[in-house]
Amino acid sequence: MKAVTMQDVADRAGVSPKTVSRVVNNEPRVSESTRKKIEKVIDELSFKPNKSAQSLAADRSLLIGLLYDNPSSTYVVDLQAGVLGVCNKFGYGLVIHPCENDSPELIQRLRELLVSSRMDGLVLTPPMTENQELLDFLVSSGTPYVLISPLDNSQSELSVSVDDSVITQQAIQSLIDFGHRRIGFITGLRKRSGSEMRLLGYQQALEKNNISYDESLIVQGNFTFGSGVLAAQELLRHENPPTAIFASNDYMAAGVMKAALQLRISIPHELSLCGFDDTPVAGYMSPGLTTIRHPLERLASHAGELLIRQLKKHTQPLEVETLKSELILRGSTGPVNNKTN
Amino acid sequence: MKAVTMQDVADRAGVSPKTVSRVVNNEPRVSESTRKKIEKVIDELSFKPNKSAQSLAADRSLLIGLLYDNPSSTYVVDLQAGVLGVCNKFGYGLVIHPCENDSPELIQRLRELLVSSRMDGLVLTPPMTENQELLDFLVSSGTPYVLISPLDNSQSELSVSVDDSVITQQAIQSLIDFGHRRIGFITGLRKRSGSEMRLLGYQQALEKNNISYDESLIVQGNFTFGSGVLAAQELLRHENPPTAIFASNDYMAAGVMKAALQLRISIPHELSLCGFDDTPVAGYMSPGLTTIRHPLERLASHAGELLIRQLKKHTQPLEVETLKSELILRGSTGPVNNKTN
DNA sequence: CTGAAAGCGCTTACAG
DNA sequence: CTGAAAGCGCTTACAG
Numbered sequence: 001m002k003a004v005t006m007q008d009v010a011d012r013a014g015v016s017p018k019t020v021s022r023v024v025n026n027e028p029r030v031s032e033s034t035r036k037k038i039e040k041v042i043d044e045l046s047f048k049p050n051k052s053a054q055s056l057a058a059d060r061s062l063l064i065g066l067l068y069d070n071p072s073s074t075y076v077v078d079l080q081a082g083v084l085g086v087c088n089k090f091g092y093g094l095v096i097h098p099c100e101n102d103s104p105e106l107i108q109r110l111r112e113l114l115v116s117s118r119m120d121g122l123v124l125t126p127p128m129t130e131n132q133e134l135l136d137f138l139v140s141s142g143t144p145y146v147l148i149s150p151l152d153n154s155q156s157e158l159s160v161s162v163d164d165s166v167i168t169q170q171a172i173q174s175l176i177d178f179g180h181r182r183i184g185f186i187t188g189l190r191k192r193s194g195s196e197m198r199l200l201g202y203q204q205a206l207e208k209n210n211i212s213y214d215e216s217l218i219v220q221g222n223f224t225f226g227s228g229v230l231a232a233q234e235l236l237r238h239e240n241p242p243t244a245i246f247a248s249n250d251y252m253a254a255g256v257m258k259a260a261l262q263l264r265i266s267i268p269h270e271l272s273l274c275g276f277d278d279t280p281v282a283g284y285m286s287p288g289l290t291t292i293r294h295p296l297e298r299l300a301s302h303a304g305e306l307l308i309r310q311l312k313k314h315t316q317p318l319e320v321e322t323l324k325s326e327l328i329l330r331g332s333t334g335p336v337n338n339k340t341n
Numbered sequence: 342m343k344a345v346t347m348q349d350v351a352d353r354a355g356v357s358p359k360t361v362s363r364v365v366n367n368e369p370r371v372s373e374s375t376r377k378k379i380e381k382v383i384d385e386l387s388f389k390p391n392k393s394a395q396s397l398a399a400d401r402s403l404l405i406g407l408l409y410d411n412p413s414s415t416y417v418v419d420l421q422a423g424v425l426g427v428c429n430k431f432g433y434g435l436v437i438h439p440c441e442n443d444s445p446e447l448i449q450r451l452r453e454l455l456v457s458s459r460m461d462g463l464v465l466t467p468p469m470t471e472n473q474e475l476l477d478f479l480v481s482s483g484t485p486y487v488l489i490s491p492l493d494n495s496q497s498e499l500s501v502s503v504d505d506s507v508i509t510q511q512a513i514q515s516l517i518d519f520g521h522r523r524i525g526f527i528t529g530l531r532k533r534s535g536s537e538m539r540l541l542g543y544q545q546a547l548e549k550n551n552i553s554y555d556e557s558l559i560v561q562g563n564f565t566f567g568s569g570v571l572a573a574q575e576l577l578r579h580e581n582p583p584t585a586i587f588a589s590n591d592y593m594a595a596g597v598m599k600a601a602l603q604l605r606i607s608i609p610h611e612l613s614l615c616g617f618d619d620t621p622v623a624g625y626m627s628p629g630l631t632t633i634r635h636p637l638e639r640l641a642s643h644a645g646e647l648l649i650r651q652l653k654k655h656t657q658p659l660e661v662e663t664l665k666s667e668l669i670l671r672g673s674t675g676p677v678n679n680k681t682n
Numbered sequence: 683c684t685g686a687a688a689g690c691g692c693t694t695a696c697a698g
Numbered sequence: 699c700t701g702a703a704a705g706c707g708c709t710t711a712c713a714g
Contacts, residue, residue, distance in 0.1 A: 053707035055393035073418040254625035284595040357701045394691035
């Protein structure tokens with residue numbers, strides 16, 4: 001079966017192809033009656049514009065790229081789902097591009113991809129959102145992009161942000177409400193704004209509750225399981241150990257569990273624990289891990305829509321929606337054990 | 342900067358665009374000298390063919406689709422990485438298509454995608470590989486596809502297979518070598534060939550070692566954490582409980598860990614445990630989970646290459662390579678505790 | 683509000 | 699082994 005073309009639609013509707021094109025592209029200046037008529041024929045014939053032809057004629061690929069460098073595949077898959085959804089909605093294709101933010105070839109690779117796939121715009125996720133060299137390259141090459149970022153970059157570029165500090169503050173507050181006063185904090189990689197925002201939330205929660213900030217309860221991690229184990233060992237061997245630990249992601253929290261098990265410290269009876277990201281690991285640990293979930297899929301679809309509306313003519317700008325993260329309480333947090341205090 | 346076109350290359354090389362096209366498409370019947378000359382100019386100008394134009398003229402999208410319905414995102418991301426690699430290598434684009442194998446709309450959705458994205462071929466993964474209605478649809482619509490499958494479907498279609506039974510047999514053998522004779526087995530969804538192959542491997546291992554097959558040690562699961570918990574409870578409350586359990590995936594194995602913890606059964610001292618898939622969970626449990634890893638990325642790249650070589654003219658068929666799965670021993674398995682015997 | 687003409691950058695089918 | 703012509707299905711820029 002041969003595909004239906006714009007000419008076919010035009011013939012059947014008794015108009016020129018150009019007018020069909022106007023309807024397909026949602027252009028103004030088409031009379032309501034011819035628009036209706038053409039839409040009817042498009043439906044009847046199930047006409048779908050040929051993307052290659054659209055793209056060739058308009059010199060736009062109708063493709064957007066999603067750049068990510070994240071060790072958590074659930075994170076990646078959630079992002080993809082969000083962006084994929086809006087792509088389908090607006091007739092765009094999605095080019096996924098796993099990359100290595102630290103690689104010296106990052107930009108060269110991207111340049112090649114840009115040449116071969118001719119993407120019309122990009123959605124960037126951390127840590128690329130903070131890679132100034134990359135951002136500069138995109139600006140200089142005239143590639144539109146949006147950021148999904150824990151920082152509010154909205155002053156300069158299009159971005160969708162989540163406030164890691166607010167939700168972390170909430171998590172710490174819930175530990176405080178459980179009676180914890182000495183709360184260990186395992187950081188992520190310190191250069192990442194997400195890490196800094198989480199630490200900030202921790203500090204704000206302490207301050208709000210008049211708990212003094214004890215530097216010795218802050219231990220640096222790097223988002224890996226192993227770094228969580230080491231950090232936890234350090235915290236748990238502290239002369240005045242914490243009764244709760246907040247780890248800046250779930251993998252490090254899993255590391256804390258391992259360290260606690262080795263040291264025969266029972267969670268949550270002797271130690272409360274909170275992670276970040278709500279990876280599957282969190283639900284499968286025993287006890288379940290209290291953690292924080294970002295609305296990743298919605299963030300991604302929002303970012304994608306922001307980008308596409310900017311790219312397409314004849315669309316309204318998108319209303320910016322506030323997306324909230326969620327604290328998920330599971331068995332790993334509980335009241336302070338008074339016997340230990 | 343304007344993009345370099347085939348005409349630019351032709352001008353500079355002093356040939357017609359058609360001849361450049363021949364070189365780009367690796368067609369025969371080009372003299373070695375002009376081929377060299379043109380290749381040189383292509384390099385100098387960094388010419389990349391415009392995919393939209395290629396696609397429009399040749400009526401091929403230069404796109405392949407990857408269909409998956411798998412709850413494990415690491416699985417998904419590994420597959421994507423493999424297919425993406427060959428796509429880049431051969432100048433193809435990748436369309437990712439998460440789907441729901443059980444959805445009544447599966448085929449309709451795919452049909453829409455096929456119309457709008459005009460993919461030249463598809464890579465299918467389980468469980469879609471066993472969805473006869475889907476396969477029939479693809480055949481009738483003339484869409485080429487390859488399968489990544491635990492079954493050897495090579496008789497009828499192109500497929501890349503892994504032998505789940507062989508590797509499961511190895512895993513069970515290693516438990517037997519540790520002295521285990523009563524080994525519980527938690528199945529996956531019974532309709533999936535992967536599940537059946539794993540059970541077969543279990544049976545073969547027992548047979549080889551003259552251990553009688555005890556039906557009461559086989560409990561049905563459905564690949565979820567929860568089903569693992571329930572299955573383990575049943576096995577561990579058996580009047581003559583197993584000293585080892587093989588779970589047909591890691592999520593169910595994590596469920597076994599939880600059940601064991603609840604029943605105060607120590608792993609690996611009182612119970613050995615083996616999972617399947619090597620998800621991150623496996624490495625983050627305490628103790629680490631012994632599991633089986635499929636070479637997913639390589640399977641996917643092999644499948645993708647099989648498909649693309651079939652799609653492209655002027656390529657050689659791919660040599661079929663045998664890919665082996667791997668047993669990963671971690672702390673959750675150990676020798677039988679003689680005191681309990 | 684609508685349309686005729688030209689062209690996007692390739693490949694096809696044909697000719698030599 | 700190489701090339702001139704036509705065309706893929708759209709959009710652009712222009713005209714009315």
